[in-house]
Every structure is written in C-alpha cells, then in structure tokens.
Amino acid sequence: MNVPAASSPASRLTDAAARVALRLGGGGSEVGGLGDDELLELLADATEARKALELIVAGASAEVSRRSSRDLGYDGLAQRKGLRSGTALVQHITGLGRTDVTRAVEAGNELAPVVPESVGDVQSATAPAVSVVDEWLGALRSALASGRLTQAQFQAIRAGLGEPPVARYPELAPDFLPRAWARAVQVLLEEAAALPVEDLRSQARIARDRLDPVGVTLRFEERFAARSFRAWTDQDGQRHAHILFDDEAGAWVDALLQAALRPRRGPRFVGTDAAEKTRAADADERTNEQLQYDTIMAVLRTGANADPQQAFGDRQPGVRIVVEASAVADGTRRGEMHVTGVGHLEDGGQALPSGVIEARMCDSGVIPVMWGPDGRPLDVGRELRLFTRKQRLAIAARDGGCMWPSCGAPISQCEYHHIDHWWEHHGRTDVDDGIALCRNCHLRLHNQRWRITRTRDSITDADTYWLHLPPDPATGEVGDPVALRSKSPRRFEAA
Numbered sequence: 001m002n003v004p005a006a007s008s009p010a011s012r013l014t015d016a017a018a019r020v021a022l023r024l025g026g027g028g029s030e031v032g033g034l035g036d037d038e039l040l041e042l043l044a045d046a047t048e049a050r051k052a053l054e055l056i057v058a059g060a061s062a063e064v065s066r067r068s069s070r071d072l073g074y075d076g077l078a079q080r081k082g083l084r085s086g087t088a089l090v091q092h093i094t095g096l097g098r099t100d101v102t103r104a105v106e107a108g109n110e111l112a113p114v115v116p117e118s119v120g121d122v123q124s125a126t127a128p129a130v131s132v133v134d135e136w137l138g139a140l141r142s143a144l145a146s147g148r149l150t151q152a153q154f155q156a157i158r159a160g161l162g163e164p165p166v167a168r169y170p171e172l173a174p175d176f177l178p179r180a181w182a183r184a185v186q187v188l189l190e191e192a193a194a195l196p197v198e199d200l201r202s203q204a205r206i207a208r209d210r211l212d213p214v215g216v217t218l219r220f221e222e223r224f225a226a227r228s229f230r231a232w233t234d235q236d237g238q239r240h241a242h243i244l245f246d247d248e249a250g251a252w253v254d255a256l257l258q259a260a261l262r263p264r265r266g267p268r269f270v271g272t273d274a275a276e277k278t279r280a281a282d283a284d285e286r287t288n289e290q291l292q293y294d295t296i297m298a299v300l301r302t303g304a305n306a307d308p309q310q311a312f313g314d315r316q317p318g319v320r321i322v323v324e325a326s327a328v329a330d331g332t333r334r335g336e337m338h339v340t341g342v343g344h345l346e347d348g349g350q351a352l353p354s355g356v357i358e359a360r361m362c363d364s365g366v367i368p369v370m371w372g373p374d375g376r377p378l379d380v381g382r383e384l385r386l387f388t389r390k391q392r393l394a395i396a397a398r399d400g401g402c403m404w405p406s407c408g409a410p411i412s413q414c415e416y417h418h419i420d421h422w423w424e425h426h427g428r429t430d431v432d433d434g435i436a437l438c439r440n441c442h443l444r445l446h447n448q449r450w451r452i453t454r455t456r457d458s459i460t461d462a463d464t465y466w467l468h469l470p471p472d473p474a475t476g477e478v479g480d481p482v483a484l485r486s487k488s489p490r491r492f493e494a495a
Contacts, residue, residue, distance in 0.1 A: 009055040012147055016049035051147045054104070055111070058151060061090045061101060062108025107151045110141055110158070136164070136181035143189055152197045157188050160204025165212050180211050184492050191485060194406040202348065209342060209351030210492040216342045217353035220247050248356050251345050253296075258347075258412060260295040261288060320346040322397050322489075323357050344489040347410040349400055351489070387416045391431050399436040400488030403465065404445075408487075409438035417442055419452050419465075435465055435484070452484070 007015075023042045024030070031039060068078035068086030078089040090101045144154040161184065164177035184207040192200055209216045224246040231241045245253065286294065327341025339354035387395065395416055402409040414436040435452060437445065444450065451468040466481035485491070 007146075009052040009059075009145075009147075013049055013052035013056065016045050016052060019045040020049060048147060051150050054151050055107075055145065055147075057094065058104040058108035059111060060108070061086075061094075061104040062112060064090055065105045065108075103151055103155055107144065107154060110154070111145055134164070134178045134181070136161075136178055136185045139182060139185050139189070143192075148189065149192060150197075153192050153200055156197050156201035157185065157192070157204045160201045161185070161188075161208050165215055168212070168214055177211065184208075184211060187491060196408070199408050202350075206344070206349045206351065206489050207492045209344075210489050213342045213351075213354075216351045217355070220353045220356070223247055247350065247352060251347075251350070251352075254347070256299065257292050257295060260291060321352060321357055322346050327354075346396055347412050349487070349489045387431075387434055391434065392416055394431045395434050395436055398431075398488060398490070399486055400490075401436065402438040402441055403435050403484045403486070404437060404441035405467065405482055405484065407438060407441050409441070411436060413438050415439055415442050417445065417452065419454055432463060453481070 020042065023034070023038060023045065031042065034042060064077060065086035068076040068089060070076070070085075073079070076086075078084065078086050081089055083089045083092060087098060087101050087105070090096070090104070091098065094101070096104070140149075140154065140157060143149040144151070149157070161181060164181045166172075166174055166177050169177065184204075188200065188204055188207065191203065195203065209219075223244075226244055227246045227249070228244045229241065230243075231239065233239055321343040322345075323339065323343035324341065327339055327343075339357045342351045342353060343357040344351055396411045396414070399411070399414075401407075401411050402414050415438070416434045417437045419433045419435060432454065445452070449470040451470075453466050453468065455464050455466065456462070457464070465484040467484055468481045469479045471478050
C-alpha cells in the first residue's frame, strides 16, 4: 500500500500497525495459516511500520544525544541518569548495539540539522548563516522522512556519494557538481527498492567515482598506502592471516577466484571436455572457502611465471577495464598516450584511476568499442547467429551486468539474449537487439515465457528495454511491462 509522502512517521506507524494487527486477526503472531499474497502483504505492512518507527527512534536518539552533550557537563540528560553519554543512554533503553545507535543518531541529525548557536535572540556575527539545503541532499532526506528509504539505505547512499567536491574543481560553476549529485541521487532512489543495501552502497560509490574522477586517484592512493598483510598463530597453533588489498590487486584476486569457482556456478559449454569437467567439479567435496584457499596456495607455489594451465586449466583469470575513448588523449610523441579520466572494472563497475589504466593499456592493449552519438554501441555484424566477441564486449559495456530487475549478477556470469528470437522472429544478431542476462534469468525468461522488447525515443533516439510478464494462466491477462535499467557506470552522467 502506498503511503503519501506528506504523512508523519507517527501516522504512518499507526496505520501500518493497524493493518498488521488486522492481518494477524486481532494481534496474534501466527503467520503459518496465511496465504502467499497475505503473507507478503503482512511483511510489507510490518516493514512500513518498522521504517516509521526507525524515524521516531532516530529523532529521539538524536535529541537525547543533543541533551547529553559533553558541553553540558553533569547537567546533561545522560549524566543525570548516571550514564556517560547519550549513546550509552540510548543503548540502555533500546538494547541496540553502538553501531545501530550511531546510525540512528546520524539519521536523526540529518532530519533535524543543528542550528548554529546564537547570542540571546540574535545569531552570532561569527556564526555561519544557515545555507539552503542542496537539492541532492534535500531529495535524500525527503526520501528518508517519507519512508521511501530505510535508515540503512539512506546511509548507504549518503556515505557512498559523500559531499560534492566543489573545491576540487574551481573551473566549474559552484552549482554544477551539486546538480550532478542530484541526478545521481534520483537514479539511486529509483533503484533502491530493487537492490540490497550492500549493492546500493556500491552503486553510490560508483556514481561518486563517475562524477569525481580526480577523487578516484586520491582514494586509490589512500587504499594503496593502506595495503598490508599480517600473519599470526593462535593459541592452538592455527595460522591466521589478514589482508588489506589495494584496488587493482583486489580485482585481480576476485578474477582469479571467480575462475577457480566457475564450474560450480552452472554448466559452461567451453569445449568437448565440458561434461567431464562438470562431473569432476560435482565430485569435489571441498567447500568454496577451501577451494579458494587451495587456489591461492597454488598461485603462490607455482609463481608468477608458471604456466597458467597448471593452476587454472584452460581459463586464465584476468581483469577487464572499461574506459571511454574521450578519456584517452594522444601525446605529442609517437606512441605516447595519456589517460585523463577514470576507467571502471567490467565486473562490478568500481573505478580505477588513470595511472593504473595506462599501465594496463601498455601491458595488455585495448579492444575498442564504437558508440554512436546517441549513446548506443554501433552494429558490428549481422550475419552470425551468435554474438561476436566484439558485440559481447559492446553489450557488456552498455548493460554492466544482468539486466533482470533485482538480479545483481556481474557481466562475467551473463549470457546474451536475442530480443527477437533467431528462429521465431528471424532476429538479427545486432548489438541493439541483444541484452545481458545471467544463466538463471535467461533460463527463466525462456522457460516461463517472459519477453523483452525494445522501444526507441523519437526525440532522443535512446533505447529502452522492457520486460513483459507472461500471461496469467487463469485469465490470460498480461501485466504492465517493467523498464529494465542498465547496471553500467555509464548511466551516471560524468562531470
């Protein structure tokens, strides 16, 4: 049930709690007798009540924190109750952990920002004037206050995006980056309902990196400086290790482990011995964690110059970086090149700075993907039944992962679906008519008779892909199609 944005947390809590009590038959807690639809409606109502209650707890926690300020000394609220801080008092009353209380206080402060101190009834001349809240932050706070976002989702976007680094780009108009941040917030708000909090935080960081290319290098250097490896032995003689990766090394290890675990993610038709490899994988009794450990040990033992087939069979792991041609400038000397922007990992979309990209371009070369002026990858070929390798690269750069709503599979786990079926509709093997889907979603689409179509805006010439539900088996009715959204970092407009 949709709740008006203007309603207060208290009224939303009252309404949602009443619906929960009604569905449970007068306040009972037994849910086993509910039908599927009733169970999901109950869960939605309970979630709405929880979000409203979170806002009330956040506001109260922030106020307790303000009334327990250290500046108040023994007159503070927490101190008068015999506790050292407002956080400790809130913990004592609610039973929440320190992290949860801190998050609640931060959310409460976001909804009721502290007003600068004043002298008597007149604001101090040295106190800064209260600035108008930027559009991006106002939209984010409104989404939290209206219940559109939970506290965890709000903090994921807020922490992932950070503040627009206006001072870092003095050549831009002061309102340029805040407006870019506002556009990114709108994209993230639209995607929040379909993404887990962890993925939402990751996408917010990707948006920040897309809009702040200079900051990508600064953050990379910070994490590179923090890299470390520490090993120790516990009291039982078990060896332990703790690793902090820099961005590039972490991406390489992820690719390495994905290659090692690939046989367990479903059949991959990579050769005549595929069935034999699948049977061998099924017979392996190691856990994923043990397999990852054995893979790392194999790499350490064989060394950097060993034959990759010795550890990985016929699939050498690698990291693919997507960088736009406009970010690569030719130098004055022949063969010289300079990267002025950032690149993004094909899997996940995390940003890498220009220095890393230049090193990888020098070492591994590049594969160009041509884009039209309307933002669509250009056709590469029409004759082949299967998408060519270049076409797959173009679709991967455009879609960024499985396009099915709420699916977070990276592009390395995706297959390429023909929107117009090759046999049934005489579909062409064009980039525009292909879309990335993971194997599970691809099978679901074909087996359950879902359908994907493409429309083109006559003004902008931009494509939109739509997922159509299968007809209801009882009535034959078809629901409204769902717009599919790209997972690619390109969806955030670069500054």
